[in-house]
Amino acid sequence: MARSITRFLFIRLLQLIPTVLGVLLIVFILSRILPGNPIVAILGPKATPENIERVIKELGLNKDYLTQFIEYLGKILTFDFGRSYIMNVRVRDLILSRLPASFELVITAYILAVIMGLPLGVIAALKKGTWVDDLVRVIGVIGISMPTIWLGMVVQIVFGIYLGFPVGERIDPLLAPKPITGFMLIDTLLEGNIHGFADALRRIALPALTLAFPLSGLLMRLVRANMVEVLLSDYIRTAKMKKLPQNIILYRHALKNALIPVVTVMGLYFAVIVTGDIIIETIFSWPGIGRLVYEAVMLRDYMVIQGTVIFISLIYVLVNLTVDIIYFYIDPRIKI
Amino acid sequence: MAVLEIRNLTVLYYTPKGLVKALDDVSLDIRNRGEVLGLVGESGSGKSTLGYTIAGLLPDNAETVSGKIVVNGVNVLNRKEASKARISVIFQDALTALNPVLTIGEQIAEVFIYNHGLSRKEAYEETVKVLEQVGLPRNFVNRYPHELSGGQRQRVVIAMALSMKPDLIIADEPTTALDVTVQAKILKLLLKVVKENNLTMLYITHDLSLVAHMCDTVAVMYAGEVVEYADVKQLFKEPKHPYTKALLKAVPRVDVDVEELEHIEGSPPSLINPPSGCKFHPRCPKAMSICKRRKPKLVSINGNRLVRCFLYG
Amino acid sequence: MGFFEISPETKDVLVRFLQPSTILGIAILGSIIILGVLIPLISPYDPYATSDNVLLPPLSSGPAWPYIFGTDSLGRDVFTRVFYAVSTDLAVALITVGLAASIGMVIGLVSGYFGGAFDSVLMRIMDVLISIPGFMLAIAVAAALGASLFNAMLAVAIVTIPIYARLMRGVTLSIKEQLYIMAAKEAGLGSLRIIFKHVLPNALAPLIVQSTLELGNAIIYIAGLSFIGLGAQEPQPEWGLMLNVGRKYLREAWWFATFPGLMIFLVVLSFNLIGDGLRDALDPRLRGTIRIKRSRLWRFLKSET
Numbered sequence: 001m002a003r004s005i006t007r008f009l010f011i012r013l014l015q016l017i018p019t020v021l022g023v024l025l026i027v028f029i030l031s032r033i034l035p036g037n038p039i040v041a042i043l044g045p046k047a048t049p050e051n052i053e054r055v056i057k058e059l060g061l062n063k064d065y066l067t068q069f070i071e072y073l074g075k076i077l078t079f080d081f082g083r084s085y086i087m088n089v090r091v092r093d094l095i096l097s098r099l100p101a102s103f104e105l106v107i108t109a110y111i112l113a114v115i116m117g118l119p120l121g122v123i124a125a126l127k128k129g130t131w132v133d134d135l136v137r138v139i140g141v142i143g144i145s146m147p148t149i150w151l152g153m154v155v156q157i158v159f160g161i162y163l164g165f166p167v168g169e170r171i172d173p174l175l176a177p178k179p180i181t182g183f184m185l186i187d188t189l190l191e192g193n194i195h196g197f198a199d200a201l202r203r204i205a206l207p208a209l210t211l212a213f214p215l216s217g218l219l220m221r222l223v224r225a226n227m228v229e230v231l232l233s234d235y236i237r238t239a240k241m242k243k244l245p246q247n248i249i250l251y252r253h254a255l256k257n258a259l260i261p262v263v264t265v266m267g268l269y270f271a272v273i274v275t276g277d278i279i280i281e282t283i284f285s286w287p288g289i290g291r292l293v294y295e296a297v298m299l300r301d302y303m304v305i306q307g308t309v310i311f312i313s314l315i316y317v318l319v320n321l322t323v324d325i326i327y328f329y330i331d332p333r334i335k336i
Numbered sequence: 337m338a339v340l341e342i343r344n345l346t347v348l349y350y351t352p353k354g355l356v357k358a359l360d361d362v363s364l365d366i367r368n369r370g371e372v373l374g375l376v377g378e379s380g381s382g383k384s385t386l387g388y389t390i391a392g393l394l395p396d397n398a399e400t401v402s403g404k405i406v407v408n409g410v411n412v413l414n415r416k417e418a419s420k421a422r423i424s425v426i427f428q429d430a431l432t433a434l435n436p437v438l439t440i441g442e443q444i445a446e447v448f449i450y451n452h453g454l455s456r457k458e459a460y461e462e463t464v465k466v467l468e469q470v471g472l473p474r475n476f477v478n479r480y481p482h483e484l485s486g487g488q489r490q491r492v493v494i495a496m497a498l499s500m501k502p503d504l505i506i507a508d509e510p511t512t513a514l515d516v517t518v519q520a521k522i523l524k525l526l527l528k529v530v531k532e533n534n535l536t537m538l539y540i541t542h543d544l545s546l547v548a549h550m551c552d553t554v555a556v557m558y559a560g561e562v563v564e565y566a567d568v569k570q571l572f573k574e575p576k577h578p579y580t581k582a583l584l585k586a587v588p589r590v591d592v593d594v595e596e597l598e599h600i601e602g603s604p605p606s607l608i609n610p611p612s613g614c615k616f617h618p619r620c621p622k623a624m625s626i627c628k629r630r631k632p633k634l635v636s637i638n639g640n641r642l643v644r645c646f647l648y649g
Numbered sequence: 650m651g652f653f654e655i656s657p658e659t660k661d662v663l664v665r666f667l668q669p670s671t672i673l674g675i676a677i678l679g680s681i682i683i684l685g686v687l688i689p690l691i692s693p694y695d696p697y698a699t700s701d702n703v704l705l706p707p708l709s710s711g712p713a714w715p716y717i718f719g720t721d722s723l724g725r726d727v728f729t730r731v732f733y734a735v736s737t738d739l740a741v742a743l744i745t746v747g748l749a750a751s752i753g754m755v756i757g758l759v760s761g762y763f764g765g766a767f768d769s770v771l772m773r774i775m776d777v778l779i780s781i782p783g784f785m786l787a788i789a790v791a792a793a794l795g796a797s798l799f800n801a802m803l804a805v806a807i808v809t810i811p812i813y814a815r816l817m818r819g820v821t822l823s824i825k826e827q828l829y830i831m832a833a834k835e836a837g838l839g840s841l842r843i844i845f846k847h848v849l850p851n852a853l854a855p856l857i858v859q860s861t862l863e864l865g866n867a868i869i870y871i872a873g874l875s876f877i878g879l880g881a882q883e884p885q886p887e888w889g890l891m892l893n894v895g896r897k898y899l900r901e902a903w904w905f906a907t908f909p910g911l912m913i914f915l916v917v918l919s920f921n922l923i924g925d926g927l928r929d930a931l932d933p934r935l936r937g938t939i940r941i942k943r944s945r946l947w948r949f950l951k952s953e954t
Contacts, residue, residue, distance in 0.1 A: 023779030026786075030793040034714050139927065141670075145918035147869050149892050150910025157903050206747050234432035237393055241425050242447050243498065252446075256437050271782035278784065279873060283896070293785075297792060309789045312477045313781045320780075332437055 008328050012321060021073075023313050028072055031306050032065070037237065081307035086299050091307035095289060100182030101170055102281065102288030106273055108185075108204055109211035117216035118262075121223025128228055136220055143217015148210065148276045152283035155210050168285040171200040207284040211276045215269060222265060226258040233257075260331050267323030270316055337409055339536045340366035340373075340390070340504055345403030347382075347389055354608035358385040360560040362403070363634070365502070366553075370534040374551035374568065376544055376583070382560040383540045387506040390538070391425050392418050408503045422499035426507040426526075430489035434481040440467075440492050441477030447499040462499070467530075470495045470525060487518035491525065498529065505537045506612050511546070523549060544583050548572060556580050559605050559615040562634065565642040576643045578620045614646065622647060652859045666930035674922025677915055685735025692729040696886045704902045719904040722894065723884075731908050733886040738916070741802055741887075742867040746860055749806040753813025754856070758848065760814065761821025772818070775811040787832035787870055791879040798871075798887065801880035805870045810864055816859055820852040854931040861924030865917035870912055888913050 028117050063071075075082065081091035124136035125234040147219045170184050171177075175196035185204070188196035230236065231254055274290075281290030289308060296304035347359040359382045366373045377383045388394050390405055390412060405412045410421040435443055441463055448459035465476035466475050470491040481489060490510060497505055510526065511519040527550060530537055539550050547554055548570065554571045556564040556579065564577040575581045582600045602619035605611055613617050617627040624648050634642045635649040643649075689696075693713030700720070702711060711726065718727035760771040790804035803937065806917040824847050872889025874880035877898075881887035884895075888909040895906025 018773060019780050021774050022773065023780050026777060026781070027789065030789050033793050036813055068911075108927065137670075141918065141921050143864065145921050147872060147910060147913045147917065149873065149889070150914055153892070153896065153899060153906050153910060155901060157907075186419070234427065234429065235435040238425075238427065238433045238496070239435070241391060241393060242451070242496070243419065244446060244450050248450065252438070253435055257435070260437070271784070274782040275870075275873065277783035278788075279876070282877075293788065294877055297788065297879060300792075302792065305792050309781065309785050312785050316782050317780055330437075333482050 002333075003328075005325070005328065009325070012324060016317060016321065019274075020314070020317060022312065023317075024073060025069070027306055027310055027313075028069055031302060032068075034302060042297060076310060081310065082297075082303050084301050084303045084307075086301040091303055092293065094304065095307060095311050098287060098292050101286060102277060102290055104170075104183045104185065105208055105281070105286060105288060106209065106277055108208040109215065109273060109276075112208055113215035113219055114210035116180060116212060117219030118223055118329045120216075121220040122227055122250075122258075124220065124224045125227030125231060125258075133224075136224065140217045140220040140224070143214050143220065146214055146217075148214060149283070150277045151213060152207075152210050152280055155206055156283060159206055170203060170287065171196060175199050176288045195289055207280045207286050210281045210284075210292065211273065214276060215263065218272065222262055223258065226261055229252060230254050230258040237312070260327070263330065264323060264327055267320040274312055274316070338365050338406075339368045339369055339408055340364070340369070340538070341404070341406040342386075342390075343404040345386070345389065345405060346401045347385055347394070347403075348399050348401055349385075350397040350399070351608075356611065358382045358398070358560055358607060359389070361608075362386065362560070364562055364565070366536060366538065370530075371553060372530060372535075372537045372539055372551045374507055374547035374554040375538060375557060376542065376547055376554060377557035378542060378604055379520060380559070380607060381557040383542075383557050384508055385560075386557070387508050387538060387540050390504070391423050391506055392421075393425065398436045420499060422503045424497040424502040424505055426497045426505060426510045427493055428509045430486065430493045431481065431513075431515050434489060435491055436481055438480075439461045439477065440479050440481065440484075444496055444499055447496060466499050467492075469498065469529065483517075483608055486514050489520060489539055490514060490518075490522050494522075494526065494529065498533070503536065503644045505535055507537055507539045509541050512541070512543075526550065545587050546622070554635070556583070559610055560607060561615065561644060562642070563616065563644045565634075567640065570641065576637065576641070577645050577646060578622050578647075579616050582619075582621075614644075659747070662930045666867070666926045668926055668929070670922050671926025674919040674926065676919075678919035678923065679914070681735055681916060682739070683918070684732050685739070688729060689734035692726070692732075694726040694729040696725060696730045696733045697884050698725065704898065704905070706902070707904050718908045719902065721891070721902075721905050723900060727891075727904060727908055730886040730891065731888070731912055732907065734888050734891070737798075737885065737887050738868055738871070738913075741798065741871055742864045745802045745806045745867045745871070746809065746863045748802075749809035749863070750813050750856070750860060752806075754817040754852070755877070756810065757814040757817025757819075758821055761818040761825065762848075768818075771814070775814050778811045779809070784870060784873060786881060788875060788877065791874055796879045796882065798875075798881040798885065801871050801874040804874065804879075807869050808870070809867065812859065812863065813856075816855055817852055820855065821848050822847045824851055857930045858924055858931065861920050861927060865920035865924075867918040868913060870915055 051104075079092055081095070083089070084091050084094065087094065120136045120139070124133045127133050171188075175188075175193065177184070177191045177193050177196055180187050180190055184200035185197065188194075188200055235257075236249065236253060239253045244253075277288070278290040278293050282287065282289045282294040285291065289312070292304065294309050296308065342362060342364040345359050345362045346357070349356040349358055357550060358563070362382070364373075364386075375383045375386065380498065385394070385398070389398075389400060390407065392398070392412060400413060403413070407421050407423055411417045412421050412423070421619075434440075441470055444463045444466060445456070445459040448454045448462045449456065452462075454462065460477065463477060467474065467476055472488060472491055476484075476488075476492075481492070482619040484492070488512075494510070497507075507526070511522050523546065529535065530550075537550075539547070541547060551568050554564075554566060554568050555562050556571075556577065558579050562574070564571070564580045566576075571580065572584070575584055579600075600619055604613055605618070609626075613629050614620070614623075614632050617623045622629065624646060631645075632644050632646045634644045637641055637648055694711075701724055702709075702720050702866065703722060703724045704717070705711075705716055705720045707717060707727075709716050709719065711720075716726050716728065718731060721727055721730070756771055756775070758767045774945035781789070786808050787801070787804040790807055791801050794800040794803065827847075868888075870888075871880055875887055875889030876893045880894065881890040883890065892906050892913075895902070895909065898905050
């Protein structure tokens with residue numbers, strides 16, 4: 001049967017629905033088992049008896065659990081994540097306002113991780129057994145063992161305190177560009193605002209590199225392992241028999257095969273980046289969703305915590321779906 | 337000038353259990369163009385190692401310690417010269433030998449593009465032609481290896497070997513991985529292709545019966561040495577070396593009633609610690625006392641035959 | 650074979666395991682564990698006792714022996730606290746991973762062995778758990794249950810269960826395949842015992858390798874949760890918590906946060922090194938791939954006649 005992307009998408013989306021429902025269910029359950037009185041927890045310091053009454057009616061907490069869940073589902077599906085009573089703002093608005101900062105940071109980190117990790121992994125495989133390989137393996141294992149918290153702090157101490165790198169904003173407010181895409185790096189360029197671009201670059205450099213380092217370690221190791229396996233396979237021997245030029249064997253035959261499993265894993269690595277992102281944004285005071293999570297936990301603002309968990313999980317699901325689609329296109333053996 | 341000339345070739349493998357002497361001072365020739373030399377032996381006899389050494393495709397833990405291999409005047413063991421050699425291989429396992437993420441067309445066409453300097457268009461034309469030669473239709477150009485059957489994949493591998501336009505083809509047990517019914521078809525194809533193109537081939541196999549179909553001359557290998565070499569008809573009519581005789585007797589025959597199948601006593605020798613003297617002596621029904629003490633040399637009988645056995649000199 | 654001789658297969662596995670990197674990992678972990686036992690016994694400082702010697706730099710002199718790692722904001726000796734935390738963090742990691750592994754393996758076994766509805770339902774649940782990024786799920790669970798080290802452990806355990814479930818299921822399924830061939834001979838009786846005799850030994854190797862990785866991960870997650878305030882609480886000596894508090898004093902007292910962080914790094918590093926060594930040692934495909942040195946080659950050749 002011919003492979004069709006629509007068929008593939010259709011089946012994938014069908015499989016996604018129960019998973020997404022499950023995620024929403026888990027968050028729902030968690031939100032209802034808060035210690036003590038959940039409403040007190042949600043309201044925090046504003047938990048006066050009148051407010052409690054009002055909130056119970058607003059959130060429908062006096063109804064039975066099934067109705068609650070259905071209403072909750074309805075709200076989520078219309079992107080209504082409720083209100084944070086502690087911060088007095090709609091959760092959705094809060095998340096959306098912080099989104100561009102995190103998005104830019106995460107994408108930059110992903111790109112940096114690929115630039116750093118991929119070529120090193122390939123070189124290590126090609127030069128297996130030499131000092132180059134050993135060096136890459138050392139960097140790799142250090143990368144994955146390095147707790148982001150510690151690395152972030154060390155980087156801050158060295159670069160932030162001793163070398164005076166700026167911290168806490170995405171860009172000097174005086175140099176801020178008109179928000180077109182929401183990405184500082186792009187918007188400044190679009191305006192021809194070179195000073196702004198340089199400033200934004202300097203500010204994003206440290207958090208992005210710190211975020212990218214563990215990821216690049218993971219990539220280095222994975223790419224190396226896959227390449228080594230591929231280089232030992234029979235079809236590489238066939239390519240050598242065919243007396244093909246070295247770079248053709250490397251790119252067309254070896255890399256093409258070795259990188260396929262790497263692509264799938266890249267989607268899973270999003271979870272790793274999320275972990276690092278929360279920490280990095282906290283340490284570097286980057287105004288994104290990661291720091292929002294930290295703030296919400298500090299304030300015990302459960303509505304925001306709930307909202308961010310749902311939001312990030314949905315993004316995660318989307319990322320993996322995208323990866324699956326890419327995978328479908330690059331591996332001819334996949335049928336559905 | 338001979339097509340293939342091998343002199344005193346010794347190849348070792350590094351393994352944790354010790355150094356394996358896969359090829360021990362091997363000398364062999366293919367004199368004439370269009371000749372098919374059969375290389376027969378059990379696993380561990382060194383036949384595949386010999387094939388891959390000629391092709392320059394040995395794994396990392398192998399070492400060519402000494403010897404000379406000249407193919408059509410080109411010294412194949414010399415890195416620089418070897419790139420000029422035109423040798424191709426028909427691999428045993430076609431599934432792993434083909435790149436799973438490239439189409440059949442791409443894998444064959446790149447031989448034409450990078451070896452013969454053709455343009456993409458010309459290369460695809462030639463690809464279609466060579467596919468036709470092996471009996472595959474034009475539309476296979478867009479198929480992927482996993483979409484083909486075992487026999488079809490083997491045809492592709494043969495097509496790839498042909499597209500190199502080689503002076504020498506090394507066929508490494510090309511039918512071993514196939515179903516019996518498909519084996520016959522592939523053998524027929526090979527024969528046809530060899531004759532049509534006047535190809536010189538080194539046909540490696542463990543199956544003596546296949547040799548009778550395909551080959552003009554035969555070399556029998558045991559424990560890394562050539563123990564007998566003869567014209568194919570002579571070998572089958574009058575085998576000289578005890579090992580060859582035992583191999584022939586072990587082939588099940590349809591036309592003769594046999595009580596039980598013959599087999600060779602003992603087991604294949606260790607290549608790390610081979611037996612002293614003649615390596616076959618522990619299993620040889622005709623072993624003499626000298627066989628344990630001294631190694632027999634290859635001697636020539638009746639002009640063109642070679643045997644390594646004290647029974648003959 | 651004599652009493653102290655080992656078979657060549659075992660020797661091969663040992664050689665592949667005892668690479669320089671693995672030995673380094675064992676050395677680091679060993680030293681940390683030894684110090685973690687020793688320091689609490691011999692240190693003159695009480696990890697909980699506050700004092701007036703606040704935020705002193707490393708190697709400043711104190712009432713007993715010098716403050717090797719300096720003091721924290723409450724005047725406590727960082728060195729003592731850091732090594733008291735060894736038992737805390739390692740115990741926490743072991744319990745968390747142990748819990749996750751036991752539950753996860755049972756789920757995976759049941760899922761793989763019985764298949765059918767069990768499999769679908771259980772794997773769906775596992776899929777859902779995996780669909781939430783680990784740290785986020787841990788935060789959600791820990792936040793819902795309340796901030797304590799115990800709850801943090803539970804949260805991380807829940808996040809880790811699906812990994813073990815998938816692992817075990819994979820092993821069970823592949824063994825099931827092979828067993829159907831053998832079952833023809835063994836008449837399928839006592840299949841439960843057969844499974845236990847065959848599945849568990851095969852699961853042992855990937856289980857051990859995965860666990861070394863997960864131990865490192867658990868420490869990082871729990872430290873992370875403590876860092877955010879959802880894990881260990883004052884005054885417990887725990888590295889993540891020390892990082893959290895130490896962060897505020899980064900400018901004036903870099904040592905406060907640096908040393909606990911360094912410890913986390915070293916412990917996780919050693920787990921990863923050991924895990925790598927184990928993986929290389931136990932991978933059946935790598936059997937027999939160590940090269941022999943060139944010198945042996947010459948000796949071999951010279952002995953030929």
